Amino acid sequence: MSELMQLTVSGVFTGMLYALLALGFVVVVKGSGVINFSQGEVVVLGAFVMSWLLTDVGMPFWLGIPTTVVVMMLVGAGIERFALRPLQNESMLALVMATIALGSVIRGLVPMIWGDGLRSIPSLIDQRRYEWLGIAIPTITFWSAIMVLILLGAFGFFFSRSRLGLAMQAVSDDRVAAQSLGINIRLVNAVSWAMAGGIAALAGFVWGSLLGVDHRLVVLGALIFPVVILGGLESIVGAVIGGIAVGLVESLSAGYLNDDLGAGFSTVAPLIMLLLVLFVRPYGLFGRPEIERV
Amino acid sequence: MALIAMETGRFHEKYSEEIAVYGTPYRKIWILAVLVVTFVVIPLVASPYWLVVLTLVGIAAVGATGLNVLVGYAGQISLGHAAFAAIGAYTSGLLVSRAEAPFWVAVPVAMVAAGVFSLIFGLASLRVKGLYLAIATLAAQYIVQWILTSWTWITGGFQGIVIFEPIQIGPFDTTTPMGKYLMVFISLALVVVFVENLMRSRSGRAMIAVRDQDIAAAGSAVSPLHYKLLAFFISSAIAGLSGVLYGYNAGLVSTEVFTLALSVQYLAMILVGGLGSIPGSILGAGFITMLPLWLRDLLPAVGIELSASVEVHLLTLLFGVAILLFLVLEPRGLYGLFRNIKDYFRMWPFSY
Amino acid sequence: MKRKTAKGVSLALGLALFATACGGDDGGDGSEGASGEDIVIGVAGARVGAIANVGEGVGEAVTDWFEMVNANGGINGRKVKIEEIETKYEVPPALEAFARFQQSNAVLVAVEGTATSDALTPVSEQSKIPIMFPGQGNLETVDGEAFPYAFPAGPLYAHQATAMVQQQVEELGTDISIGCVAWEPPPGREYCAGVKDATDDLGAEFAGEVVIPAAAADLDAQVRDTVALDADVVLHAAIFGQAVLLLKGLCDQAPDLPVGAWHWAITQNEIKGAGAECMEGKFGTSMSTLPSDDPEAVQMLRDYWEESGTDPNPVLDENSLYGNGLYIAVVIEEAIRQALEIVGDDGEVTGEVMKQALESIEDYEGYGVTCPITITEKDHSGNRALNIYQIRDGGWDRIGECVTGPPVTDEPDVS
Structure with missing residues (x-):
């Protein structure tokens, strides 16, 4: 029983961190409709910038974290400006290919700047894990989950209340109609990518603290998809629920199924879930079922 | 001589002309020239080293041509073609080594297996509009890699090694660089003929119709799902063939070979070479495979020494960067560039 | 029209078959080291990718060593040319690199990593150029009759496991239980199979196996499973980032658990990554004498650098896998020396001669770097002995010298 509790609790908390990864993806879909295959790489870049500023440059946390967020927002806006805007009238195929290409660019660029070795992010809190009633949670995971909740609240508010947020919703609904209403599509696109960059900086901090900073973090990019397919490609609430579901599936299958189905089943369990969801409900739990079946 | 410069444009007046193999007499000469160079000149003059390199190009070209059926003609993206290549390689390798099937049985079965396996992912994602296939195939990539490393009862042992018995028929022997080269390029020629014919058929045109206007296609009794699945099946089966060729070329396959990076390389090949073009797939495969060699050999020659990493x-x-540049500047890829140059000379001196 | 196409194709194919018949044996004449010329050795580098750490150590050490050998007049007057081509630990580049080595008339190719050494095994046989991959690779390759051109020439993963168990049993007695953490890609599984064999053999208890999936980023569940094995000692076969994560997790959840590793996981990378405090007391195997023990080979290099005024290679101190590179280098040197014994100092060295030469290496201790190596026509393993090091005060302390564990069940019989 206590094992089940432990697995459930760590699943839920890790799931919040998956939600953070997925949030950057969802924001881009909301703002520009692009399925971004490079969010994993952008997170890796964020983690490297963070690690570099905090260790090599020696910035304190209160300066290093915001600086990284700003740098990554600029990177995001830059990606939109130089890689995607030239393609804005092309097919979705071209845009998606461009994000795959961007992934390749970042994968090459990062080790050229920072080398192949494993880097680290200094720990913000000395204590490494909290324990209540025999259930242990890494400190960083716990506080990150809290941060994710606050962020989600902020984004929820932004998209439902602020002018720019509503404009972004409108653009993702119908680009042409939004444009004819005088919404500045370029601005909306740029803002959504900048947000994705900023979120990636935070995700890079969290995941880099947990796992160390190196190219392996790219693997996380693949886990974005089960989250957003389950939650709906452009739903913020969906990202959280999807994230928690993925966290639970992974944690529980690691606990109970790995021995029977082959070691490492937990790493593909979320992907199998992704396929099942596609079969049953391709627009996800919180997506709008207007996806056309053809 | 004057007559040669007369071809100033190509205009089809009948459907039979539209679907003819040789649009112009020059095309026939081109095809013959390519065949002669591939199967006579290169085998006679190339050193073993170049045969090895060209063999790698040919294997990549088979995979890229397959992927181009999906991306270029059906407008869908697959990030799992390396996984389907793995399915092909393992199926044929196991059939030959465990069931002692002859290669001419094992290879077609392997291709069908790769195609059928891919349909699991196609069925999940192609029913809805949009690029969900890219997501489903990304999952396929990870799932296949997991199966190969953890189900040792399939792959036979921790190393997951499956040995490919060489094919030896008379003088043809796949243990020599020459035999490998011929094996790969004969396969490539067959794939090219097949895909070229596919595109002249109803099925090929239906795929393009679905890519460009799915609703209109559906209205013309062309089922989008059916043709997207067909394109995906064919594309994955050809990827399976490239996996088989890979196995015969290396002599064995192991689990760590068919990675996501390879899937992305296939995409780079067709984008750089030219979407929806067979010569483009081959050019792209050549370009992406040889680029590392050029960098390695040419940079030191001009005085730039880079560390290996x-x-x-x-x-x-x-x-x-190459994908991005081609997307923005020349979406038809290297083959598009080549066509532009050719058209320039064909139209010369009237550049309209 | 169609018939003409068919005719054209069949004509071309006919000519092609003719070409095969004429040129089919082109592949064979690649491996000639003409008399008196430099002897070319290929190194299929892996400085980038999954095993970058190993690639760096090996690449640097082999290059440094033969630079020194050549500066001192070569081996019996013959210079050695090292040609390193990066493969990223991927197979197609490795095949291309091998063809290039063949074109350069290389007589031996050193390979790093199991995937690439496996992939080059068939071509090495086809082209009769031996490949050598100490400390890694597939257990089957110890059988020289089944794989005549593949030379592990050093302890494989399973040997590293049995030696580790042997040493633990010697130290703690048979009344212990040993758990194993396998890195999912093949080598790790082979390692844990070795641990199980050795515990059975020596009368200790095997507490069970936990597998780390190759693609896993987060190892929390695996760390918990490992702790739950409730073993007295845990041995692991993780590498690099995953090793660091595993070690960190174990330090966190079971700080007093003794943890041992194979030779790729007690390097500076782990000490830096998991923290010196965490790594204190951890132990592991090494096929070579570590550079920090200053074996004769390292002294020779340092002397050479001092005399020639070259800057010492920082990798020697920064990456203990430099020791693995020295192991490879000194074995190559000995093989060349044996080859020149066979064909004479000005004779023509070929791949086949190098195979014979490797197979005549006997009780070779490689300037203090290797445990005694003997390679025979049947047994290509070279040796199955490992040094065992423990991390103390951030450095390495040798606690076992050339330890050999019990024989491994799955190993082909080569006696």
Whole structure:
């Protein structure tokens, strides 16, 4: 029983961190409709910038974290400006290919700047894990989950209340109609990518603290998809629920199924879930079922 | 001589002309020339080293041509073609080594297996509009890699090694660079003929119709799901063939070979070479396979010494940059560039 | 029209078959080291990718060593040319690199990593150029009759496991239980199979196996499973980032648990990554004498650098896998020396001669770097002995010298 509790609790908390990864993806879909295959790489870049500023440059946390967020927002806006805007009238195929290409660019660029070795992010809190009633949670995971909740609240508010947020919703609904209403599509696109960059900086901090900073973090990019397919490609609430579901599936299958189905089943369990969801409900739990079946 | 310069444009007046293999007499000469160079000149003059390199290009070209059926003609993206290549390679390797099937049984079965396996992912994602296939195939990539490393009862042992018995028929012997080269390029020729014919058929045109206007296609009694699945099946089966060729070329396959990076390389090949073009797939495969060699050999020649690791990362970066540049500047890829140059001379001196 | 196409194709194919018949044996004449010329050795580098750490150590050490050998007049007057081509630990580049080595008339190719050494095994046989991959690779390759051109020439993963168990049993007695953490890609599984064999053999208890999936980023569940094995000692076969994560997790959840590793996981990378405090007391195997023990080979290099005024290679101190590179280098040197014994100092060295030469290496201790190596026509393993090091005060302390564990069940019989 206590094992089940432990697995459930760590699943839920890790799931919040998956939600953070997925949030950057969802924001881009909301703002520009692009399925971004490079969010994993952008997170890796964020983690490297963070690690570099905090260790090599020696910035304190209160300066290093915001600086990284700003740098990554600029990177995001830059990606939109130089890689995607030239393609804005092309097919979705071209845009998606461009994000795959961007992934390749970042994968090459990062080790050229920072080398192949494993880097680290200094720990913000000395204590490494909290324990209540025999259930242990890494400190960083716990506080990150809290941060994710606050962020989600902020984004929820932004998209439902602020002018720019509503404009972004409108653009993702119908680009042409939004444009004819005088919404500045370029601005909306740029803002959504900048947000994705900023979120990636935070995700890079969290995941880099947990796992160390190196190219392996790219693997996380693949886990974005089960989250957003389950939650709906452009739903913020969906990202959280999807994230928690993925966290639970992974944690529980690691606990109970790995021995029977082959070691490492937990790493593909979320992907199998992704396929099942596609079969049953391709627009996800919180997506709008207007996806056309053809 | 004057007559040769007369071809100033190509205009089809009848459907039979539209679907003819040789649009112009020159096309026939071109095809013959390519065949002669591939199967006579190169085998006679190339050194073993170049045969090895060209063999790798040919294997990549088979995979890229397959992927182009999906991306170029059906407008869908697959990030799992390396996984389908793995299915092909393992199926044929196991059939030959465990069931002692002859290769001419094992290879077609392997291709069908790769195609059928891919349909699981196609059925999940192609029913809805949009690029969900890219997501489902990304999952396929990870799932297949997991199966190969953890189900040792399939792959036979911790190393997951499956040995490919060489094919030896008379003088044809796949243990020599020459035999490998011929095996790969004969396969490539067959694939090219097949895909070229596919595109002249109803099925090929239906795929393009679905890519360009799915609703209109559905209205013309062309089922989008059916043709997207068909394109995906064919594309994955050809990827399976490239996996088989890979196995015969190396002599064995192991689990760590068919990675996501390979899937992305296939995409880079067709984008750089030219979407929806067979010569483009081959050019792209050549370009992406040889780029590392050129970088390695030419940079030191012009006095730039890069460390091995910088060179490799630079390549990864260049793949991405090349895709982006071609997307923005010349979406028809290298073959498009080639056509532009050719058209310029064909139209010369009237550039309209 | 169609019939003409068919005719054209069949004509071309006919000519092609003719070409095969004429040129089919082109592949064979690649491996000639003409008399008196430099002897070319290929190194299929892996400085980038999954095993970058190993690639760096090996690449640097082999290059440094033969630079020194050549500066001192070569081996019996013959210079050695090292040609390193990066493969990123991927197979197609490795095949291309091998063809290039063949074109350069290389007589031996050193390979790093199991995937690439496996992939080059068939071509090495086809082209009769031996490949050598100490400390890694597939257990089957110890059988020289089944794989005549593949030379592990050093302890494989399973040997590293049995030696580790042997040493633990010697130290703690048979009344212990040993758990194993396998890195999912093949080598790790082979390692844990070795641990199980050795515990059975020596009368200790095997507490069970936990597998780390190759693609896993987060190892929390695996760390918990490992702790739950409730073993007295845990041995692991993780590498690099995953090793660091595993070690960190174990330090966190079971700080007093003794943890041992194979030779790729007690390097500076782990000490830096998991923290010196965490790594204190951890132990592991090494096929070579570590550079920090200053074996004769390292002294020779340092002397050479001092005399020639070259800057010492920083990798020697920064990456303990430099020791693995020295192991490879000194074995190559000995093989060349044996080859020149066979064909004479000005004779023509070929791949086949190098195979014979490797197979005549006997009780070779490689300037203090290797445990005694003997390679025979049947047994290509070279040796199955490992040094065992423990991390103390951030450095390495040798606690076992050339330890050999019990024989491994799955190993082909080569006696």
